[in-house]
Amino acid sequence: MAQAESVGGDLQLVHLTKMFATFTAVDDLNLVIPKGSFFALLGPSGCGKTTTLRMVAGLEEPTSGQIMIGEKDISFERPYRRPVNTVFQSYALFPHLDIFENVAFGLRRRKVKEVKSQVEAILSLVELDGFARRMPAQLSGGQQQRVALARALINKPEVLLLDEPLGALDLKLRRQMQIELKRIQVEVGITFVHVTHDQEEAMTMADTIAVMNGGKVEQMGSPTELYENPRTTFVANFLGQSNLISGKVFERSDDLGVELYGNRIRVPRSRTSSNSDSLWVGVRPEKINITLADRPIPAANVIPGVVTDASYIGVSTQYLVKTAWSEELMVFEQNLLNSGARPGDSVNLSWDPAHTFALDANQDVDAGVEVPEADS
Amino acid sequence: MPTATSTRSPSQPVLKTPSQIHRARVWFRSHLILLVGIVVLGYMFLPVFVVVALSFNEPKSRLTYTFDKFTFNNWLHPCQVGDMCTAVGTSLKIGILATIGATLIGTLMAFAIVRHRFRGRAVTNLLVFLPMASPEVVMGSSLLTLFVAAKFPLGFWTILIAHIMFCISFVVVTVKARLAGLDPRLEQAAMDLYADEWQTFRRITLPLVMPGIVSAALLAFSLSFDDFIVTNFNSGSTVTFPMFVWGAAQRGIPPQVNVIGTAMFLFALTLVLISQLLGARRRRRLG
Numbered sequence: 001m002a003q004a005e006s007v008g009g010d011l012q013l014v015h016l017t018k019m020f021a022t023f024t025a026v027d028d029l030n031l032v033i034p035k036g037s038f039f040a041l042l043g044p045s046g047c048g049k050t051t052t053l054r055m056v057a058g059l060e061e062p063t064s065g066q067i068m069i070g071e072k073d074i075s076f077e078r079p080y081r082r083p084v085n086t087v088f089q090s091y092a093l094f095p096h097l098d099i100f101e102n103v104a105f106g107l108r109r110r111k112v113k114e115v116k117s118q119v120e121a122i123l124s125l126v127e128l129d130g131f132a133r134r135m136p137a138q139l140s141g142g143q144q145q146r147v148a149l150a151r152a153l154i155n156k157p158e159v160l161l162l163d164e165p166l167g168a169l170d171l172k173l174r175r176q177m178q179i180e181l182k183r184i185q186v187e188v189g190i191t192f193v194h195v196t197h198d199q200e201e202a203m204t205m206a207d208t209i210a211v212m213n214g215g216k217v218e219q220m221g222s223p224t225e226l227y228e229n230p231r232t233t234f235v236a237n238f239l240g241q242s243n244l245i246s247g248k249v250f251e252r253s254d255d256l257g258v259e260l261y262g263n264r265i266r267v268p269r270s271r272t273s274s275n276s277d278s279l280w281v282g283v284r285p286e287k288i289n290i291t292l293a294d295r296p297i298p299a300a301n302v303i304p305g306v307v308t309d310a311s312y313i314g315v316s317t318q319y320l321v322k323t324a325w326s327e328e329l330m331v332f333e334q335n336l337l338n339s340g341a342r343p344g345d346s347v348n349l350s351w352d353p354a355h356t357f358a359l360d361a362n363q364d365v366d367a368g369v370e371v372p373e374a375d376s
Numbered sequence: 377m378p379t380a381t382s383t384r385s386p387s388q389p390v391l392k393t394p395s396q397i398h399r400a401r402v403w404f405r406s407h408l409i410l411l412v413g414i415v416v417l418g419y420m421f422l423p424v425f426v427v428v429a430l431s432f433n434e435p436k437s438r439l440t441y442t443f444d445k446f447t448f449n450n451w452l453h454p455c456q457v458g459d460m461c462t463a464v465g466t467s468l469k470i471g472i473l474a475t476i477g478a479t480l481i482g483t484l485m486a487f488a489i490v491r492h493r494f495r496g497r498a499v500t501n502l503l504v505f506l507p508m509a510s511p512e513v514v515m516g517s518s519l520l521t522l523f524v525a526a527k528f529p530l531g532f533w534t535i536l537i538a539h540i541m542f543c544i545s546f547v548v549v550t551v552k553a554r555l556a557g558l559d560p561r562l563e564q565a566a567m568d569l570y571a572d573e574w575q576t577f578r579r580i581t582l583p584l585v586m587p588g589i590v591s592a593a594l595l596a597f598s599l600s601f602d603d604f605i606v607t608n609f610n611s612g613s614t615v616t617f618p619m620f621v622w623g624a625a626q627r628g629i630p631p632q633v634n635v636i637g638t639a640m641f642l643f644a645l646t647l648v649l650i651s652q653l654l655g656a657r658r659r660r661r662l663g
Contacts, residue, residue: 059564079567092565096583105579106569151569 009070010034011056011159011191016065018051018215025051027215029065033159033193033208038185040194040206044238044368048215049195053161056193057086069158080109085152086161090168091144093136099123099147100132106155122154125184142173149181153188162194166201178204199239203227211235213368227284231273233359236282238368243288243329245303246361247281255353261325265301266353274360285330287355290319290339291348299350305329307345321349424641431634450631457630463620464636467601470532470616474539474600479593481540482547483585489548490555507545515542516609523610530612538606543596550595554588594647601640 011033018026026048033039041049054060056067058079067075074082085106093102103119112118123129126146136144145165152160165181166174182205185192196202202209203223210220211234219226219235230236233244247265251257256267258281267281289298290307305321308328312335319331319341331349333339341347434447455461488494489501507515516538523534562584566576604618611619621633 057564057568059568078572079564080570080572084568086565086568088561088565090559090561092559092561094562094565094580105566105571109570109575155569 009072009158011193012066012068013052013056014066014068016052016055016067017063018048018055018060019063024215026055026062029215029217031210031217031220033191035158035191036189037207038182038192038194038205040196040202040209041212042196042199042202042209042238043212044197047212049197049212050163052212053086053163053193053195056159057084057161058082059086083158084161085155085157085159086163087145087148087152087165089164091136091148093144093147093151095136097136098132099128099134099136099139102136102147103132103151103154105151110155118154122150125153125187126150126180141169142177145169145177146180149184153184153190156188157190159191159193162192164196165194166196166198174201181205203239211238213238229271229357230282231359232367233280233363233365234368236357236359236368237366241285241330242282243285244280244282244359244365245323245327245329246365247279247358249277249279256358258358260303261323263303265303265356267356267358268354271354271356272358274358276360276362278361280359280361280363280365282357282359283351283355285318286316286332286334288329288331288349288351289337290321290331290333290341291350292339292341293346293348295339295348297348297350299352301353301356302348302350303329304346304348307341307343307347310341310343321347427634427637427641430631431638433631433634435628435631437628450635454632454635457624457632459615460617460620460624460630460632460636463615463617466532466614467617470536470539471597471601473536474543475593475597477536477540478543478547478596478600479589482544482592482596483551483589485544485548486551486555490552504545504548507542508549512542512603512605516606519606520609530610531614534610534612535607535614535616538610539600539603542603542606543599546595546599547592550592551585551588554585558584590651598644 011031013029013031013033016026016029016031017024029048029052041052043049051060055062058074058077058081062075065075066073069083074084094105097105100119103122104115107115107118119132120129123132126149128143128146128150131139131143131147136147139147145168148165162181166177169177178201181192181194185205194202194206207222208220209223209226211218211226213234219231221229226235227239230239230242233242236242236244245260247258247260249256250259250264255269256272258265258267258279260281265281267279272279283301291297293304303323305323307319308322309320311318314335316332316334319333320328321331322328329349339347429443431450432446432448433443434445434449435442436444485500485504489497489504519534519538519541520530522528523530528534558581562580563576566580567573571579602618603616604622607616608619608622615623617636621629624630624633
């Protein structure tokens with residue numbers, strides 16, 4: 001029963017596939033998660049992220065492929081023989097055991113000595129000193145969440161899996177726990193693999209995010225990389241919001257010249273993920289300047305339009321601007337630079353070419369547009 | 377209204393004002409459920425009170441069912457009457473063995489039905505209810521036919537086999553309900569925390585299902601202890617307590633029967649009280 005000897009190393013998923021009777025939940029997944037990193041699997045429900053996590057935990061058997069920690073293949077190891085612990089979505093605290101016994105459970109199963117001092121140390125790490133003799137039902141959601149974390153961390157696993165760990169908490173507590181989780185991860189230096197459908201949560205905590213869709217990784221990278229330089233329409237829409245406009249390449253030099261319904265704009269080559277001449281040209285709503293038609297234009301890429309809607313939401317004003325080809329573009333203007341644009345005004349939308357990205361036109365423009373999740 | 381207070385001064389008119397009638401109506405309406413409740417509870421407990429009262433009775437003749445004279449004699453000498461205590465002993469022995477057998481088999485069945493996906497699971501789930509639904513007379517007589525056909529001698533063992541049989545369904549249903557409410561993630565969490573299959577069962581599953589198993593066992597015992605119909609068909613020359621009472625009733629029930637009845641009632645009451653107290657203490661701990 002002893003914990004598998006410390007193997008140390010990266011968590012590797014090699015051609016990992018899981019098929020259920022009617023569909024493929026995880027489709028030939030290849031990932032290397034560096035030791036000690038905070039890694040997020042982000043995607044909508046049903047994208048295969050939880051199935052991936054359960055296969056790493058040993059609660060689901062892969063149909064094919066391998067799961068490795070360092071040099072050790074753990075693909076078909078029983079869950080209690082893996083150097084991996086899980087924080088479950090609903091915490092799954094044992095209701096008949098007090099907090100101390102919940103946290104000590106893993107140590108006792110491995111017949112570890114000095115249980116008391118270790119439990120006390122870990123409870124103080126999650127700031128629950130003095131709660132040892134309470135029962136789980138006496139604790140608030142946030143406290144239960146921290147017990148679940150302590151119960152897993154005390155075993156010093158090679159990899160800690162977190163399955164939507166903050167899903168059951170209210171918004172304020174969730175923010176607080178995000179910071180807390182990040183602090184603890186840095187402190188213990190264990191690899192955290194965090195599954196979530198909440199892009200903000202993933203971006204706040206993770207060093208690296210893999211965006212999953214339909215059992216595959218769409219794109220992987222740091223939060224900045226994913227947000228600033230999405231390579232698929234799914235990522236562009238799922239992480240934040242994007243304006244995507246259909247365009248044709250008319251010139252290839254140091255950068256690309258692209259024509260959008262008669263408006264010529266520039267796109268850096270480094271931010272173009274396709275060699276095709278048909279592209280989706282993307283720009284984030286907060287990168288766009290909005291100026292009245294008779295005012296000077298501050299940036300090089302320009303599209304004229306008419307304001308159809310303006311909503312003031314405190315930190316920013318959100319505009320919908322209708323172009324000549326009847327597409328509605330979204331613009332977020334910080335409430336610092338007041339353009340004074342009102343619905344019905346003719347405006348110029350302009351942005352820096354460096355903030356433009358281009359995607360292959362052979363993709364669904366609405367992929368990943370957020371639909372309200374049924375299960376959250 | 378200021379006049380409609382509950383303090384009644386002597387100068388107030390006896391004649392009921394409309395507001396008083398209204399108040400009576402409101403009172404009646406709000407206490408209706410309480411009144412009905414008291415009537416129903418009285419209806420349920422009257423037979424129990426009669427048994428308790430008659431256990432202290434010293435009847436003039438064997439055939440009187442009236443309360444003649446108060447005495448502790450029945451309680452001091454419960455085994456005075458013929459073979460009654462032997463019959464009680466037989467019933468207890470069968471009850472305990474039937475409880476153990478039915479609880480064991482029924483619990484295993486409940487686990488199989490809730491936890492495993494096997495061919496015929498839905499049918500099993502349905503058939504489990506059959507012994508509960510079929511009339512006891514039918515079960516008793518068909519068992520008798522079987523035992524006779526198999527040339528199995530009637531007596532203690534045939535009663536036991538019959539009791540285990542009809543208790544199983546009740547155990548399955550009770551344990552199943554408890555097990556269905558158990559979050560499978562608790563067991564997954566235990567496995568994730570280095571507990572192998574046996575440790576997971578021993579430390580997590582069993583303690584959490586235990587209340588269901590205990591109530592199933594209590595139910596099985598009470599079903600076995602007071603069964604008459606099925607037992608009567610399959611008993612041969614063995615006499616259980618309900619059969620003794622039935623036989624005695626032909627000649628006039630000795631008051632000691634009421635002593636045993638009252639003792640059983642008190643025993644059950646104590647068990648219920650203990651479990652309630654334990655439950656309350658647990659709830660306090662659980663918040």
